[in-house]
Amino acid sequence: MCRIGAIKSNEYVHPSKALLLMRSQQKGHDNSGFAMVMQDLGGIFENYKDLPTLSMACTDEGIKLAEDILHKIGFIRVMQWSPDVHPAPELTIEPMPHYVFEVFQYPKSYKHATKEEKEELLVNTRLKLRKELEKVEAGFVYSFWPDVVTLKEIGDPQDIGTYFNLWEENNDFTAKIITAQCRQNTNYDIVRYAAHPFFLQGYTVLVNGENTFYEKNKNFQKKLHKGYIGFESDSQCFLYSLHYIKNVLKWPLIYYKHTITPLPFDEIEHRDDKEILLKIKASLAHLEINGPNTIIGVLPDGTMYTCCDSKKLRPVVVGQTDDTISITSEVTGINEILPDRDWEKDIYPHEREMVVVNNDLKVERWQQ
Amino acid sequence: MATIKVNKLSRDDLPWQLDYNSDRCTMCGRCVASCPFNAIEAGVEKRRKITSSDVTPNPKANFLTVPIIKQVVDCAYSCRGCGICEKVCPNTAIKPVRNEDERFAIKYRGILADPYKRGGRSNLNTEGRTLDKIKIGRISQMTDPSLDAQRHTFDMLAPLGRILPPEQIPFEVQDGELKLAKKIPPVRWVYPIILGDMSIGALSWRMWEAIAIATAYLNQEIGLPIRMCTGEGGIPVRLLRSEHLKYMILQIASGHFGWNRIINAMPEMVEDPAGILIKIGQGAKPGDGGLLQSKKVARHIQEIRGVPKADLLSPPNHQGLYSIEESVQKMFLSFNAAFKFRVPVAIKVAASATSVSVYNNLLRDPYNIVGGFFLDGISGGTGAAHEISLDHTGHPAVSKLRDCYLAAVHQGKQGQIPLWAAGGLGMTGNLAADAFKMYSLGANGVFTGKLILQLAGCVGNDSGKCNACNTGLCPVGICTQNPVLVKRLDIDKVAENIVNYFLAVNHEFKKLMAPIGNSSLPVGRSDALVSVDKSVADRLKIQYAC
Numbered sequence: 001m002c003r004i005g006a007i008k009s010n011e012y013v014h015p016s017k018a019l020l021l022m023r024s025q026q027k028g029h030d031n032s033g034f035a036m037v038m039q040d041l042g043g044i045f046e047n048y049k050d051l052p053t054l055s056m057a058c059t060d061e062g063i064k065l066a067e068d069i070l071h072k073i074g075f076i077r078v079m080q081w082s083p084d085v086h087p088a089p090e091l092t093i094e095p096m097p098h099y100v101f102e103v104f105q106y107p108k109s110y111k112h113a114t115k116e117e118k119e120e121l122l123v124n125t126r127l128k129l130r131k132e133l134e135k136v137e138a139g140f141v142y143s144f145w146p147d148v149v150t151l152k153e154i155g156d157p158q159d160i161g162t163y164f165n166l167w168e169e170n171n172d173f174t175a176k177i178i179t180a181q182c183r184q185n186t187n188y189d190i191v192r193y194a195a196h197p198f199f200l201q202g203y204t205v206l207v208n209g210e211n212t213f214y215e216k217n218k219n220f221q222k223k224l225h226k227g228y229i230g231f232e233s234d235s236q237c238f239l240y241s242l243h244y245i246k247n248v249l250k251w252p253l254i255y256y257k258h259t260i261t262p263l264p265f266d267e268i269e270h271r272d273d274k275e276i277l278l279k280i281k282a283s284l285a286h287l288e289i290n291g292p293n294t295i296i297g298v299l300p301d302g303t304m305y306t307c308c309d310s311k312k313l314r315p316v317v318v319g320q321t322d323d324t325i326s327i328t329s330e331v332t333g334i335n336e337i338l339p340d341r342d343w344e345k346d347i348y349p350h351e352r353e354m355v356v357v358n359n360d361l362k363v364e365r366w367q368q
Numbered sequence: 369m370a371t372i373k374v375n376k377l378s379r380d381d382l383p384w385q386l387d388y389n390s391d392r393c394t395m396c397g398r399c400v401a402s403c404p405f406n407a408i409e410a411g412v413e414k415r416r417k418i419t420s421s422d423v424t425p426n427p428k429a430n431f432l433t434v435p436i437i438k439q440v441v442d443c444a445y446s447c448r449g450c451g452i453c454e455k456v457c458p459n460t461a462i463k464p465v466r467n468e469d470e471r472f473a474i475k476y477r478g479i480l481a482d483p484y485k486r487g488g489r490s491n492l493n494t495e496g497r498t499l500d501k502i503k504i505g506r507i508s509q510m511t512d513p514s515l516d517a518q519r520h521t522f523d524m525l526a527p528l529g530r531i532l533p534p535e536q537i538p539f540e541v542q543d544g545e546l547k548l549a550k551k552i553p554p555v556r557w558v559y560p561i562i563l564g565d566m567s568i569g570a571l572s573w574r575m576w577e578a579i580a581i582a583t584a585y586l587n588q589e590i591g592l593p594i595r596m597c598t599g600e601g602g603i604p605v606r607l608l609r610s611e612h613l614k615y616m617i618l619q620i621a622s623g624h625f626g627w628n629r630i631i632n633a634m635p636e637m638v639e640d641p642a643g644i645l646i647k648i649g650q651g652a653k654p655g656d657g658g659l660l661q662s663k664k665v666a667r668h669i670q671e672i673r674g675v676p677k678a679d680l681l682s683p684p685n686h687q688g689l690y691s692i693e694e695s696v697q698k699m700f701l702s703f704n705a706a707f708k709f710r711v712p713v714a715i716k717v718a719a720s721a722t723s724v725s726v727y728n729n730l731l732r733d734p735y736n737i738v739g740g741f742f743l744d745g746i747s748g749g750t751g752a753a754h755e756i757s758l759d760h761t762g763h764p765a766v767s768k769l770r771d772c773y774l775a776a777v778h779q780g781k782q783g784q785i786p787l788w789a790a791g792g793l794g795m796t797g798n799l800a801a802d803a804f805k806m807y808s809l810g811a812n813g814v815f816t817g818k819l820i821l822q823l824a825g826c827v828g829n830d831s832g833k834c835n836a837c838n839t840g841l842c843p844v845g846i847c848t849q850n851p852v853l854v855k856r857l858d859i860d861k862v863a864e865n866i867v868n869y870f871l872a873v874n875h876e877f878k879k880l881m882a883p884i885g886n887s888s889l890p891v892g893r894s895d896a897l898v899s900v901d902k903s904v905a906d907r908l909k910i911q912y913a914c
Contacts (some may be wrong), residue, residue: 126716212885215895223780233677249534262888264523265557276539276546282531282555285783290886291512310521310887313513 002183002208004012004196005328006296007337008357009064010172012042013324015151017337019161022182024332026154026157032183034160035152037143040302044081045149048103051078052122055150056129057096057192058139065138066100066129068100073125074107083164083173093155093163096139100264101149110117123201123227140192143199149175152195157182181206194232198239201227202300205233205242208314208329209293213286217241220286224248241287246299253305254317255280257354257368261287261310296327304357312351318363319346325357369712377479381471383832384449384464386439392461395435399462404841404853407447408462411438427796437462443476443484445788448825450834452843463734486661488828488835489818490652490747490759497795498766498904499802505898505913508885515885517878523760523888524877525593526813527786528643529555529712529739554712559586559594560889561803561873563866564790564817565619565645565716567599567626569660569669569680570751570837574856574862575824575846579594580607581859582866583615592874595642597815600658600682602626602672608633611699613641619716620699621647621658623682625673631706640711643739644703646696648686648820649718651744651791653753654762658682659849661752663840666849686784700737712805714740719763719791727772731781742815743769745791747830749818751847752838766809770908773810773892782892786812794819795830800876809908810892821846823869824862 003025007013018036045053053074056066070077080102085095110118126144127218142150161167173343179197196206211217214234221228221240225248228240236272238260245256262281268274281288292313296306306316318327319334321341326334331346349355352368379385386408400408415432439447447464454463476484485491503698508514515522530553538549563583568576583596600621607613608630618641620627649655660669670677686696696715703713715738717726723743730738745765750758769789776782789811793802795818803814818826825844828834834843842848845857881887884896898913899905905912 210508210885212508212512213890215892216890216892219777219892220780220782250541251539251546252541254544255546264521265525273545277547278532278555278557279537279539279548280528280546281534281551282529282557282783283534283537285527285531285891288888290888290890291508292885311515 002181002196003206003329004179004181004206004294005141005181005333006177006206006294006298006304007324007326008177008302008325010160010176010361011323012171012176013178014169014174015166015178015180016161016169018178018180019157019166020336021328021333022157022180024336025328025330026182030183030189031156033152033154033195033249034157034180034182035150035197036178036180037148037150037197037199037298038178039148039204039298040176041149042174042176043172044079044088045103048079049147051103051105052144052146053149054102054104054144055099055142056100056139057098057142057152058100058133059097061136062133062139063098063135065132065338066141069129069132070104070125073121073127074109077102078105079103083307085163087163091155091159091163092154093159095153095163098139099151102265119201127226127229130288131301134326145199145202148199148202150197152192153246154190154192161190177304179204179206179296179298182233185248191232193230196233196235198236199241200248203239203243203247204298205235205239205295207238207293207295209235209295209309210291210295210317211235211237211289212291213289216286217289238289238293238297242297244287253299253303253356254354254366254368257307257366259284261286261307261351261368262288263352263368294329302359305354306349307354308349308351310351314359317346318355319343320361320363323361325363326362327355327357372671377441377443377475378731379439379823380467380469381475382441382446383467383470383472384447385467386437386447387463388466389461390434390436392459393437394459396458398456398458399437402456402843404452404848404850405448405450405836405839406445406842408437408438408453409440411436419586434537443479446472448834448836449832450836450843452827474806485755485758485835487750487752488746489749489757489830489839490762491830491832491835497517497792498764499805500796501901501904502899502910503913504804504808504880504884504895504896505911506896507883512885515591515882515887519885520882522878522881524560524874525557526560526889527555528551528558528595528714528813529786530710530736531555531784531786532736533784535783540892551709553739554710556712556741557593558642558813559592560807560814561594561799561870562617562788562815563594563596563820564815565597565599565617565647566751566817566820567601567619567660568603568672569625569664570859572842572845572848573668574854574857574859575821578824578857578862579820579866580612581863584612585863585867586870587615590677590871592870594870597645600625600647601660601669602629604672605629605633609638611637611639613637614639615639616642617643617645618646619647620703622684623658623680623688625675625680627680629672634706640707644707644711644713645716645740645742646699646703646713647716648696649716649720649744650750651718651746651748651762651765652750653682653757654718654720655755656753657684659752659838661838661840664838664849671848696735704737712739713737714742714788716742716744719743719745719765719768721763723763723768724771724775727785728775728779730785731779738886740786741772741786741789742788743772745789747792748790749821749837765789766806767907769806769811770809774909777892781811782810788813788815790815790817792818798876800873800880803873804877804880805897807889807891808893808896810894812891814894820866823865824857
């Protein structure tokens with residue numbers, strides 16, 4: 001089982017907070033790994049917000065392959081950072097030889113390119129890198145996007161933290177949004193790509209759950225967008241649906257909930273927007289989810305949200321202070337990182353609710 | 369040695385033989401009076417009985433003439449095994465028994481140059497049912513919990529109508545909300561089982577009415593939005609003008625029977641029909657048209673259809689000036705237009721090796737005129753068809769339904785033309801299980817006919833019992849227009865049985881959805897299925913289990 005967590009703050013936050021958030025929930029996950037996506041970066045990445053950052057874990061060959069590909073396309077590296085690693089025999093971790101976080105300048109030919117063209121280039125490049133590295137088993141390419149870094153590893157989350165020295169707070173490696181999860185295996189196999197959070201074109205999603213409509217979702221999504229690949233985890237479908245609703249169809253976020261957990265017909269019947277909801281329910285029937293699920297997502301603009309399956313079969317809680325909001329599976333996690341908050345303001349979203357946090361940390365509760 | 373007439377039809381040639389016990393028979397005559405086929409008659413037999421009344425044995429032979437019931441040995445009046453005689457006999461003195469060594473199919477052709485049977489069911493069920501080799505094998509446990517069939521709510525409706533992909537829906541965002549900029553094809557959400565298309569004509573008016581009553585009751589009292597398809601042959605004008613029309617899917621087939629009345633009634637309709645179903649083919653007699661033999665064309669049928677008493681044949685295909693495609697296309701457009709694009713128009717075809725091509729063509733049609741693909745398999749029934757057609761042509765529905773679904777998946781068009789499947793569903797008594805497996809294989813819904821007849825008291829089966837649907841002599845008043853036979857049917861009881869059956873089905877659906885953890889229909893969720901037969905598993909692309 002998974003436990004998921006997210007922190008969104010006015011201030012830059014160090015990943016140790018995310019480790020802390022997840023540690024007390026460890027009885028609920030199996031400690032098989034640690035994965036996190038950091039967005040709206042501070043520290044050494046703060047001055048490169050508009051430039052794409054590549055997050056990759058790979059072998060020597062992988063580095064070379066990736067650099068060749070990027071060079072050929074015309075990307076120019078402007079900054080490179082690798083975390084200091086602290087190997088020790090007692091640590092439970094299966095590290096990759098290299099963890100690469102590199103910031104690139106767009107190719108010269110993209111000087112006058114539109115935002116959409118640049119985004120298209122980044123997605124295509126990441127997919128190409130992933131494909132080429134996969135072919136020779138030379139590593140994993142997690143994200144290639146401005147102001148985003150991703151780290152995923154197999155092992156005990158506590159030890160992974162120690163290995164990357166993430167327990168020790170500093171100002172170099174921080175972000176205003178961190179999403180994290182401490183389980184690396186799927187029900188089937190241990191695959192790095194299967195670890196949440198999943199990321200595509202500015203959208204991040206992590207899920208605690210079992211998507212029993214995985215096959216339906218997958219069959220449908222495979223044809224929708226070139227970025228909808230992998231499907232190593234049934235939870236990737238939640239990211240692809242979010243991306244499809246927001247990025248491809250350009251529908252308002254509320255329709256994400258209407259798509260994945262449509263209202264029952266009895267309820268739709270009494271709504272003013274009945275016609276719209278029925279059309280969505282029919283047209284996107286294959287994006288409906290089922291089974292127990294809690295989702296936390298982040299949009300490219302930094303908006304964070306959480307919602308559940310239509311029967312609320314998985315827990316989630318939102319806790320807040322003036323400068324930080326945390327969404328996570330169990331309140332124990334929030335108690336660790338926000339011990340002084342007013343817990344009476346904690347939100348336990350119900351099955352028809354979306355809790356949405358904007359960049360001013362304003363929390364809205366949308367009823368489906 | 370005695371001579372015999374070996375070429376004459378004899379009792380041991382017949383598929384059904386009478387098992388009669390004259391000791392128990394009181395000669396009340398009920399069996400003879402109730403046999404619609406005149407396959408039994410009263411007669412006499414000579415008996416020799418030895419008695420001795422002296423103190424010492426002194427046997428005497430007494431010859432008696434005993435009245436008995438005997439079987440008629442005649443091609444035209446052969447016993448069909450319906451068992452009505454057994455049902456009415458107060459003393460269990462009589463019943464038909466299957467004759468395993470019969471030669472009727474050969475003899476009949478030899479004598480009358482005609483097949484012995486027209487209509488009913490396919491009687492060559494030698495292969496075993498595919499659906500019985502499939503189990504719902506993916507059970508939710510532990511981290512993905514099962515639901516509670518009693519406590520949780522379940523959404524179980526299926527679309528009827530053309531579904532547009534989201535990018536084709538003319539949505540506009542206004543103040544953070546989607547608005548529909550213009551009208552798009554209608555979609556109706558209905559119960560995922562349609563009561564299958566059997567016409568007034570094929571059915572007795574009482575049987576048809578009973579289904580209509582059950583449909584209305586299920587909708588209005590139980591809240592199950594179940595729809596009934598009329599079959600080709602029109603419907604009573606009174607119903608066309610009533611609010612109950614909204615529960616009816618009007619069928620049009622190549623004979624266009626009954627459409628005159630329907631079109632004339634349009635200005636007076638207070639409700640739209642639930643849909644229009646254009647029948648191109650039927651699973652039980654693919655490539656063959658409809659047939660209502662003149663013996664069933666009673667006065668009220670002549671009235672509704674506007675025809676004289678004659679064999680009523682629907683041609684094998686829809687006639688057009690230029691081509692079949694053109695005529696079907698025109699039909700779709702006309703019906704869409706006739707109801708001002710408010711009523712979904714669907715198509716029914718016989719499952720065939722070519723079904724995927726047909727489905728693909730419809731999926732790619734840019735005008736979005738087809739609102740449902742009804743696929744009918746070989747195990748369906750029919751009021752009348754040539755025996756050769758019924759028993760030897762056709763295609764099973766299960767793999768073809770799966771093929772069509774996967775063809776749509778391949779193009780990313782699944783769900784755009786809802787798939788409805790039929791043909792032998794519920795044959796073993798459990799429609800919910802069969803339907804559920806079909807949904808998981810990709811069907812949005814199913815339709816059922818024979819099962820409804822079974823519920824009404826049809827005594828036939830798929831092993832050659834009764835199957836006299838074409839004769840106009842249905843012994844239980846279901847498939848006949850003979851007023852005496854029709855009277856045997858208790859309309860209210862039939863409606864009640866249908867309603868009760870669907871209450872059970874509705875509950876059984878929940879009992880299947882709950883363990884796989886789904887609160888809405890698992891259309892296309894074939895990962896929920898396993899097959900205990902490797903070849904079935906491979907063919908349907910589901911997990912093999914042993």
